[in-house]
Amino acid sequence: MKNQMWRNDLLAGMFLLPFFLIYVVFTIFPIFKGLQMSFYDWSLIEQGAFAGFSQYTALFTDPGFWQSLWNTTLFVILSTPGMIILALVLALLANINAGPKLRTFLRGSYFIPSILSVSVISYIAIFMLQPYSGIVNNMLNTFGYEGQVYWLANPALAWLSIVGVTLWWTVGFNFILFLTSLQNIPDMFYEAAEIDGATRWQMFKNITLPQLIPISRVIFLLQVLASFKVFAQILLITDGGPGKSTRPLIQYIYEMGFEQYDLGYAAAMSYVLFFILLIFSVIQIRSGGQGRMI
C-alpha cells in the first residue's frame, strides 16, 4: 500500500516536472526577484547597494510616476465603456436573423482586426492619420473641411486616436464573448414571452439584457485588466507624446529600466502595477471569471 503511494508520487512527479520547472523559474521566481530588486540600487550591469525603501519613497514624489499612472488610468476610463457598449452592439447586429452567410461575414469582419499584430495596426494608424497625405485628412478635405487635423500632435486628439485605434483593434474579443452568450440564451424564454404577448423591446429588456449580465461582469473585469497593461500601441503611435501626455506606466517603467539603467526603480514601480493588477485579478476570479469555464 505504502509502496503504491510512493510509486504514484514518483509517477506524478515525472508528469509534473517539465511544467513545474518552467513555471517556478519564469513565473514564480520573478515575483520574489522583483521584490529583492526593488530594495536595491540595481543597474543594467550589476547589483548595487541595499537601498531599503528609498525607491518606494522616491516613487511617491516622482511626477513622472504619477503622470504615467494617471495616463494608464485615463486610458482605462476612456476605453472601457466603448469596449463594452460597442462589443454589445456588434454582437446584437451579428446575431440578426439574416441568414448564416451574412452573419459569418459580419462576425469575421468585426473580429479580424484582433488577429493583426500591434505593430501592423499602429503603422496603419500612423499613416492613415498623417496631416496632408493621410487618408483620414484626405477624406475630411473631400467632405469640405479645409485644413489639416494634426491627430497625434495634440493631447486630446492623441488620446482620441489611441482609444479609437485600440477599440477597432481589440473590441473583437469582447464581441465574441457577447455573441456566444447571446446565442446560448434558450429559445424557450422568447417563445414563452411571445405566447404572453410581449413586444420585441420588452423581450430585449426583460430577457436578453438580464441574461447578459454575468458575461458583462466578466468582460468588464477582463477589459480593465487588459487595459491597465496598455503599452505597445501607445509606444508605437505617439511614443508617449505629445510631451509626456500619453505615456503609460509600462512605458515609464521601460524608460527607467532600459534608458536610465535604473532597474531597481523600475522593479519598484512594477511592484505597484503588480498589486493594482492583482486586486483586479482576485476580484475577477472571485466573481467566477475564468472559473465559469472550469
Added chain:
Amino acid sequence: MSQSGNTLLQRNRDPYLRIKILIGIVLSGVFLFPIIWMIFVSVKPEDMSITDPLNWFLPPYTLSNYASVMAESDVLLWLFNSAFVGFATTIITLIVTSLAAFAISKIKFRFRRSIFLFFLAGMMVPGEATIIPLFEIVKSMNLLDSYTALILPMTASPIGVIILKSFFDGVPDELMESAKIDGCSHWRLYWNIVLPLAKPALGAIAIFTFIGSWNNFLWPFLAIVSEELYTLPIGIPSFNSTYSTTYMLPMTVNAIASLPVIIAFLIFEKQIVKGVSFTGIKG
C-alpha cells in the same frame, strides 16, 4: 445550437431588420477599411503622391513594392522567426501543460490539491508586472538574445493546465481502469486515450498560445538585440519608422506580415471563435 427556433420566431416580427442589416454592413466596412486600404497601398507605385481618397484604390497597380521590401528589409526572416517561435511555443506549451494536467487529474498522489492551487495562483501573476525581474533572471542564465529566451518563459501557462484538467476530469475513471487492466501504462493512457479525447481543448489552447506569441511585443522588445532574431512585431517598427511620407513600402511590410494570419483566420475561423469564447482570454 439554439438559433433555429429564434430565427423562426423573430423573422416575422422584426420591423427594423433591414436597417439593422444596413448598419451591420456599414460597420463591417469601417472595420475592414484600414485593412483593405493597407493592401491597396501595398500595390500602388512607390513614388505616387495621393491626395484624392479614391486614388488610393484606383489603378495603376504594381507588385514591385513586394520585391523592393524583400530586398531592402528582412521581412521574410522576421516572418520565419515569428512562425518558428510561435510553433515552438505552442508545441512546448501543449506538451508541458497536458502532462501536468494529466498528473493532477488522473494520478492519485500526495499534495495533489496543493500543487493544483499553486498552479492556479499563477493565473493572477500579470506577466507585464514581472518583466523586469524576468529580464534579470534570463540574463543571469545567459539566455538573453536567443530563441530559447523568446520561447521558454512563455510556455508555462496555468490557464492551459486548468482547462485541460477540467477536460481530463471528464474522462471516466472506468475507461482508465479497464485500460490499466489491459496492461496500459500511464504514459499510454495519457497518449492514446486521454489526449485524443481532449482535442477541442488542445485546439483552443494551441490557437491562443500561437496568437499570443505571434503578437507578443514587450518581451521580445526587451530580450532581443540581434537583428537576425527579430520577430515581426519588433522588425516592422525598425523598418517602418524610417519612413514618414512614402506609404507604399511600410504598408507592403504590413501586408506581408498580415496576409498569413488573415488567410489562417479565414480557414480556421470557426475554431478561433470557439477558442475565444471557450477560454475567455484577452490578447
